[in-house]
Amino acid sequence: MRVSVRSSLVASAALAVLVAMPTAATATTATSGAATATIETSQDQAQTAGHPTTNLKLTRADILKRSKSWIDERVPYSQSSFHTNQYGRYRQDCSGFVSMSWGLRDSRWTGNLMEVATRISKADLLPGDALFLHQSGGTQHVALFVRWADSAKTQAVVREQYRTGTVASERTWSASRTSRFQAIRYKNVIEGDARTCAVVNENHLRYPKLDQGATGELVKAAQCLLTSAGFNTGADGPSGTFDETTANATKQFQVKVGLPASGSVDSRTWTALLSRGGTPQVQDGSSGDAVVRVQRSLNAAVGAGLNVDGLFGPKTTAAVKQYQSSRGLAADGIVGPNTWKALQAGK
Template sequence: MRTIAASVLAAVLILCGLIQPVPRIALAAPDPHSAEHPAADLRLTRDDILTRAKSWIDERVPYSQSAKHTNRYGTYRQDCSGYVSMAWGLKTARWTGDIMEVATRIEKKNLLPGDSLWVHSSSHQHMALFLRWANAAKTQAVVWEEYRTGTVASERTWSADRTAGFTAIRYRNVLEGDAKTCAAVSLDHPRYPEIAPAATGDLVKTAQCLLTSAGFPTGANGPTGTFDDTTSSATKQFQTSRGLPSLGKVDSHTWTALLARGTTPQVQDGASGDAVLRLQRALNAALDAGLELDGRFGANTTAAVKRYQGAHGLSADGIVGPNTWAALQAGK
C-alpha cells in the first residue's frame, strides 16, 4: 500500500510541476574499440577480431586457467576460451562447454580469419582462433591460441591430424565484408608466375602482403588484389633494396627474395617449421620446383636445394646455411 501511495503522490507532484520526471537514457551501441569491458556481446568485423586477438600476441599474455588479463579490450581469463572470448568481444568469458551459445558450426573449407576451431569432449576441451591455412589442401590450420601452462598467446601451425580433430565454428555477431587484413591471404601457391601492373587475383594479394611485411606498403586499403601504381612503386623500391633491376613487376627473382625473407637458421633433411616452409616457397619461385608446401624438409626438398646450390656456384650438399639463405634472399 505504501508503494502505491508513493507512486500516486509522485504522479500528482509531476502533474503539478513540483518535480520533473527522470528522462530515459538511450543506451549507445557497444563500441568495439572501447577501453572498457563490453557490456554486451559486440558486433565485430574480422579486422576488429584480429586486431583484438593480436593485442594478446603482442603482449605475450601467459596461459592460465585462473588469472585474468586486462587491456583496452577488457578483462578476460587467460586460457584458450578466455582468449577467443576477448577476440570476439563477448561480455562474459565463455568456456568450451558453452561457447556454442554465441557460435554456429560451419564446414572447415569455409573457415575465415577470426573463426574458431573447437573441441569439447570428455577427454579434450580446447579452442583456437583460426588465421589461415598452412597448405593448399586446407588440412593444416595456422591459429592464434592460448595453448597450455608455460606458454604465451602465440601463432602455431597445427598438423593435419590435429586440425582434423576439431570442429569449425563462427561467431554469430561477426560482420562480414571487410578485407583489409593480410591474415586472410595465403602465401602458399603451387607456382609463382610473373605478375605485372594491371594483374589481379590471389597472387597479387600475396605479393602485396609480402611487400608490406618487408616495409614497402602497397596502400592503406590492404591487399586489394589489383596490381596498381602503388604496388608497382613498392615493388620497385623493394627491388632496389635487394640490388635487383627496378622493373616494377614481380618476376621470379623478386618472388624468391620476398618469399625467403626472415630468419636464417641452418636447416637440412629432417627439419621442419616456418623456415622450411619459407625455403620451399622460395625454391618453388626460383626453380618452379613443384615442392609440396608442408614445412617438412624431406627428400624432394633436399634435391631442390642441391639443384639450386649447383646452379649458383654453392656447395651442393643439400644443407641450407648462411650462403644459401643469402642467395635466396638476394633473389638469385
C-alpha cells in the first residue's frame, strides 16, 4: 500500500506512523473479559502508572506478554489516540504498539525506531523481534514477529496495529509481504532469564579459559554473553555450569566470527564476546558502554587488568596501545574501526 507524505503521514493498509498531536481530549472505555483500559487523546504523552521512565530491558516472554495485552483489549488503530493500560500510555498505531511491547519510554515512529533497534538477518528472527519497512514517500510499517508459519520461513506470524477500522491482532503474512520487510531487534532485549542474566557480572579483571565441566560466575558471564549474541545456552537462563549445550553454543559463535570451533571459551573467544556491539570511536576522555566493552575485551585479550568503569583514561590508553602493537595495528591509543574489527574477530 502506497502513502504520500505531507505535513503528517496519512494512514492506509499496512501503515502506522507519527502524526501531529491532537488538541481535543476524549475518553472511552474498552473492555475484554476482566480487562478494562482507557483510550484517550491528549496534547502530550503524560506519564501514567506503569509507564516506563526509561527504555526497559525485557525478556522475549515479557515482550510477548505486553503485546498480547492490546490484542486482548481489542485496541483500535489510531494515529492520534493513545491507549493506557498497566504497561503505560502509547499511541495506537503500528510503532506505538511496538513501542509499548518493547517497553520504550516514548511512542516511537518508523522514522526513529531504529535508534533503539539493530538490523538482523531474517534467518535470525526470534519471538519479540520485529519486521520493519520505512520507505521515504512510500509504505511505512512495523509489526512484532511471533513465529514462522511455515518450515521454509517465508510466512511470518506477527502481532500488529494494522490500519483504521481494525484492532490489534495476530495475523499471518504472505511470503510476498514478508519478503518486503527487514528484520530488526530491540537493543535492550534480554536473552535467557531476566532475573538471572540481569544480575550476572560480566566485568572481570581476568577471563581464564573455560572448558566443559567448569562452574562458577565466569561461566554464567559466558552463558549470558552467548545468549545475548543469539546462541542458546539453556532454557532456564545461566546455570553456571559449562555443559554440552553451552559448548555447542560456543562452537556456533566461534564459527560465526571465524574462530576455530573448539567449544572452549578461550581468550580469543572471550575477546570477541566481550567486544560485541556498536563500534564508535573512543579514546582518552570517552566514557560509556563502548568503553566498558573495550576494557573488558582488553582484559581478556592482553590481560590488561583494567578496572571496568567505563572511563577511558591513561591506563586504558596504555592497554589499547599494547593491544594495537601486539596485533600489528597503529599504536595510537584510539579505538577506531581497525581496532574494533580486530577485537570483534577475537584477535
